[in-house]
Amino acid sequence: MVRPKAAIARSKIVNVRLTEDEHSEILATATALGFETVSEYIRDLHEKAEIIAPTIGVPVTQSIPAKKYSAPKQYSETSYGQILHGDSLGLLHTTLKPKSVDLIMTSPPFGLVRKKSYGNKDADEYLDWFRPFADGFRRVLKDSGSVVIDIGGSWNAGMPTRSLYHFELLIMLCQEYGFHLCEEHFWWNPAKLPTPAEWVNVRRVRVKDAVNCIWWLSTTPWPKANNKRVLAPYSDSMKHLLVNGYKAKLRPSGHDISTKFQTNNGGSVPPNLIALANTESNSHYQEYCRKHELPVHPARFPVGIPGYFTKFLTDRGDLVVDPFAGSCVTGEACEVLQRRWICCELDEQFLKGAQSRFLREKVESMPQNRAQQTAIRKKPYELFAPCAVSVTDEESPLFMDGGRSRPKAASPAKTVKAS
Numbered sequence: 001m002v003r004p005k006a007a008i009a010r011s012k013i014v015n016v017r018l019t020e021d022e023h024s025e026i027l028a029t030a031t032a033l034g035f036e037t038v039s040e041y042i043r044d045l046h047e048k049a050e051i052i053a054p055t056i057g058v059p060v061t062q063s064i065p066a067k068k069y070s071a072p073k074q075y076s077e078t079s080y081g082q083i084l085h086g087d088s089l090g091l092l093h094t095t096l097k098p099k100s101v102d103l104i105m106t107s108p109p110f111g112l113v114r115k116k117s118y119g120n121k122d123a124d125e126y127l128d129w130f131r132p133f134a135d136g137f138r139r140v141l142k143d144s145g146s147v148v149i150d151i152g153g154s155w156n157a158g159m160p161t162r163s164l165y166h167f168e169l170l171i172m173l174c175q176e177y178g179f180h181l182c183e184e185h186f187w188w189n190p191a192k193l194p195t196p197a198e199w200v201n202v203r204r205v206r207v208k209d210a211v212n213c214i215w216w217l218s219t220t221p222w223p224k225a226n227n228k229r230v231l232a233p234y235s236d237s238m239k240h241l242l243v244n245g246y247k248a249k250l251r252p253s254g255h256d257i258s259t260k261f262q263t264n265n266g267g268s269v270p271p272n273l274i275a276l277a278n279t280e281s282n283s284h285y286q287e288y289c290r291k292h293e294l295p296v297h298p299a300r301f302p303v304g305i306p307g308y309f310t311k312f313l314t315d316r317g318d319l320v321v322d323p324f325a326g327s328c329v330t331g332e333a334c335e336v337l338q339r340r341w342i343c344c345e346l347d348e349q350f351l352k353g354a355q356s357r358f359l360r361e362k363v364e365s366m367p368q369n370r371a372q373q374t375a376i377r378k379k380p381y382e383l384f385a386p387c388a389v390s391v392t393d394e395e396s397p398l399f400m401d402g403g404r405s406r407p408k409a410a411s412p413a414k415t416v417k418a419s
């Protein structure tokens, strides 16, 4: 390859110490690719600005941020954390050091998905919006760290069909940015109202949408974790079995149920279905907002969601970041669990109310047993097996038009006044 003429004098020299082997391998690759010198080869690599994901060999083209994002401003401080006001792109690309974060725990806005009747455009716009954040996540996350994204699904406008945007986000993060999907979780909110009413209550062609997807990702396949920190109480049948014993046998499924099954481990490993009503744990915050005429954040998650992942994936003193902080629920969970935290929010109105989570009287009322206290409820929720109410096919024939028209007898849902 002909050596290109440099427009500007190349006066700087960088010394890179290499082993004999490294030197001969790099030289061999440069020669095989037609470069006359190693420096031409390195210059070419730099121009392409390609970053190769270190662990899986998936080439990840990261867009180098074209502009410098300005750092968000400090809004307030607590014993363990900081609330920042501003664009979290500044936090991710400017404020935070590379590989400094143990957990990114967040719920990005999903209202950005414009209601369109069909097609992919809404999802495409969302992905483009998310890309600089994905770059930032990769930049700041430690190799042992995790990203947890709670993301609600969305309905296509005027249709009983769902947008694919949250699945496309997951695929983009894994395929374009080299994240690993550690395990998807599903957050079932037992208090969710039956929506959208038109498809669920009126035309009766869909069921209640009561589950959010939570994508747990990491930059290597080996983020730190320990499920013993998030055990669920044993069921009554398991308690009985622990006391009365179990006959070791091979199950029809092929699973060998050995006597080890009888060991009391202090609780059972929870499933990747998180049952948590969104009515709990936000009451102090709501009261404060009402009293001070501040807007209550409309899309909060309960403190048990960040509490669960923070306990599962971080140690005391680790750094947890929520770049879409809203009312700073992640900060509250971390303050309780004694993790360092940074919550960054664009809209200052929400930060005024968020501060109530860290007032002295609130912190003093926090239970002493910090390990337990993000889980306020100890009772299980009730979830029936499918078709627990018996209805014959004849009693409820299918809507053959798939819900295109409203059933004659059906009327829009009425508000029932309490007597």
Ligand SMILES: C[S@@+](CC[C@H](N)C(=O)[O-])C[C@H]1O[C@@H](n2cnc3c(N)ncnc32)[C@H](O)[C@@H]1O
Pocket: 086, 087, 088, 089, 106, 107, 108, 109, 110, 297, 299, 300, 301, 302, 323, 324, 325, 326, 327, 328, 329, 330, 344, 345, 346, 347, 350
């Ligand atoms: C779904 S809400 C998060 C709610 C939060 N988990 C809670 O429980 O209160 C998403 C938040 O992200 C904020 N946001 C959107 N873009 C942002 C950005 N570039 N930087 C910081 N915050 C942003 C929105 O203002 C919104 O409050």
